[in-house]
């Protein structure tokens with residue numbers, strides 16, 4: 001055991017926690033991390049590296065560690081976590097990652113959540129600089145949010161320092177206590193600000209339950225805080241980096257600051273026979289602290305001279321210091337046994353090598369949002385190099401020099417050795433040889449070297465390795481680091497689980513589901529549903545033993561032979577009101593709407609400026625200054641947006657207002673030759689005869705005092721009545737219609753049947769039979785394009801020569817000549833076919849199948865297709881590749897059922 | 907995530923807004939009078955300045971008003987957002 005008494009302010013020694021790592025049981029204390037528990041048991045090796053399968057241990061003490069990755073098995077499988085950042089709880093089971101982690105194969109039932117916060121000042125980092133900034137802001141009366149990623153505040157303070165005349169831990173406790181007295185202050189530990197975006201927007205991940213033994217099940221496991229702050233103080237400290245030498249990835253090599261952290265925080269002595277290799281003053285404190293805790297320590301300072309005060313303290317403590325000496329390699333297998341030192345390559349036995357190669361200010365959050373970085377030549381680090389509105393960088397993150405520093409550091413990236421054994425990025429197994437290859441391939445910018453070598457793209461995002469890669473690249477190129485460009489830091493600062501980002505937007509809550517007012521009726525009727533936009537619509541209503549084909553054939557036959565009923569409530573509905581309503585509609589529809597008489601209905605087509613169809617629907621004129629228009633279900637919002645854009649941007653001042661009433665009105669289509677009897681029975685006061693209530697007219701009536709609108713609109717070619725009612729009365733009306741239609745065997749039908757019925761009539765579905773390159777004329781809807789209007793959206797494009805090309809694709813029907821094959825939608829149509837074989841590629845394409853169904857009425861499958869010069873080719877046989885065969889199909893007119901339109905009026 | 911200042915609602919998150927293209931390409935007064943080339947320019951060609959661009963935006967998930975914005979395409983900064991002034995219809 002390497003637990004030392006008198007240290008470890010973060011752990012609670014009165015309690016014991018048991019964990020299992022790589023199959024072996026270990027005990028630690030609350031406040032320990034997996035890393036500190038392993039070091040306490042003298043375990044340094046953990047797994048193997050991603051590419052070369054070299055043994056890897058733990059090289060840091062917090063999220064800077066590039067190599068100590070674990071797979072958590074219990075309580076819930078999670079891959080690629082840092083042993084240094086996993087707080088232990090009883091029963092935790094982990095193993096070292098061998099190359100790659102493994103995702104959970106079971107659903108994650110934990111809760112994840114998000115919280116929005118607005119504040120005057122956000123302080124990131126609760127080290128001394130952050131605590132002081134938060135305290136200043138709080139005393140000034142600001143709303144302050146203070147977040148810090150570690151379990152406890154204090155940042156890199158070891159507890160040995162003195163601040164404001166008090167021991168550091170006392171200062172931290174006092175300051176935190178004072179902050180708690182300010183009502184405007186929110187202070188969260190275990191909360192990592194991982195992304196900084198424009199205008200003071202920061203995302204932070206709070207870990208709420210993993211460290212608890214018995215977390216309430218109602219508490220979310222993690223929470224993403226979305227913080228918008230008027231001012232942001234970045235107090236994220238600095239991250240120590242190593243330097244590079246042969247076999248620098250061996251377990252038992254640790255950052256000097258990490259060893260110090262483990263000692264003071266967790267009471268763990270990471271090694272007993274310690275070599276400290278440094279290029280600056282900061283490692284001396286680590287050397288002295290470890291020696292004070294009982295380790296045998298020697299210091300190798302790469303600088304020609306040593307700082308005299310530190311050296312004197314080392315002499316007092318019996319710690320030998322050598323100047324101008326450094327490490328060139330290591331020995332050992334699963335743990336370091338010796339370091340190769342100095343020009344004579346002497347081997348010095350040890351069980352721990354501490355490395356300190358300088359400090360990288362944690363400028364990530366400053367850089368995320370575009371803060372410029374500058375290279376500090378003297379310290380070999382990127383520091384904030386300019387101003388950002390509303391952003392302040394304080395403390396070590398700003399590049400401030402430690403006041404205890406006696407002598408400037410030596411900027412050292414690597415020592416002499418074998419480039420292939422000098423690991424720059426332990427997370428990616430990338431060596432100096434890889435950097436040399438990138439430079440040899442012509443990369444001269446850090447961003448290119450990063451992409452070529454993958455350095456800095458691991459879980460740690462190059463916290464320790466990024467600067468080394470820059471320095472080594474500069475050395476290899478013989479250029480100054482400042483001339484290589486800077487690498488830009490991007491979110492996230494530390495890995496964030498997708499589950500946390502998704503929050504509650506999972507499963508049913510991922511996307512809103514819209515259901516109609518009678519959804520429960522559909523469910524009771526056994527409907528199979530399909531998603532249409534956000535709507536959930538009945539696709540068909542299978543009876544026991546029926547598949548979709550059988551159900552749809554039955555429903556189709558029922559409609560064409562008797563009466564069916566469809567819930568059409570999802571159709572987009574826009575109430576258009578105002579004296580200029582007709583002006584607007586004349587401009588947006590291809591046909592004339594101003595001439596539509598009150599009480600009548602007109603089918604309308606909308607095009608884009610390019611003259612291609614974007615939507616279609618019916619238009620009811622309710623009054624001289626009022627229309628109700630319908631849109632396709634999936635296009636309702638887009639059509640409303642388009643209309644709003646017109647009246648607000650192109651023709652502002654037009655006296656017209658638009659209101660979406662899609663949800664307000666429920667619409668049921670009662671369809672089929674027997675529909676008149678059913679509707680007449682429900683509405684005995686209405687004369688439903690064709691003479692009194694003609695096709696494409698509407699009228700208002702009441703049912704038990706409730707206003708109801710009836711319209712003679714048909715999307716199937718059959719006699720049909722659309723019955724509309726305010727949605728709160730929809731269930732009652734649906735029940736009435738079904739009851740009244742019982743003698744006729746009224747059959748509820750779904751969207752699939754609706755599609756078959758409309759396709760049999762050649763009615764296109766915009767977006768299925770069209771693709772943005774199809775004009776009304778291509779669809780055979782030239783009759784719906786006004787020749788009287790001087791202009792409407794799309795009209796000018798119809799005059800383009802390309803719109804009059806006889807070879808344009810046109811909507812036609814296709815009947816497979818075998819009368820049995822249902823052509824797959826999307827199939828290509830080819831022309832020249834020699835003895836059933838495709839011509840050599842490129843095979844000339846004539847078009848494609850847009851809709852394809854089995855028809856009960858025709859007793860065979862049929863399809864709609866867009867075919868080049870289709871209308872001229874009626875009667876021709878073309879071929880459709882289906883799998884490995886070519887299916888012949890005959891082109892026909894687009895209307896296959898009742899081309900004379902005799903059924904429409906019953 | 908930028909804040910965009912809606913002339914009606916004030917600063918709101920950019921996800922509430924919908925970009926509506928250049929504000930400097932009005933619908934031609936008389937499309938029929940334009941030749942194919944001029945019409946094609948209206949339909950397909952849009953300015954792409956490096957620097958301040960005058961654009962239409964709508965506060966789609968807010969007040970649903972369209973407004974004119976001047977945005978620097980180099981920095982994405984909004985230099986101004988102004989209400990569209992009502993005009994007399996043709």
Ligand SMILES: [Zn+2]
Pocket residue numbers: 912913914915916965968969970971
């Ligand atoms: Zn607004």
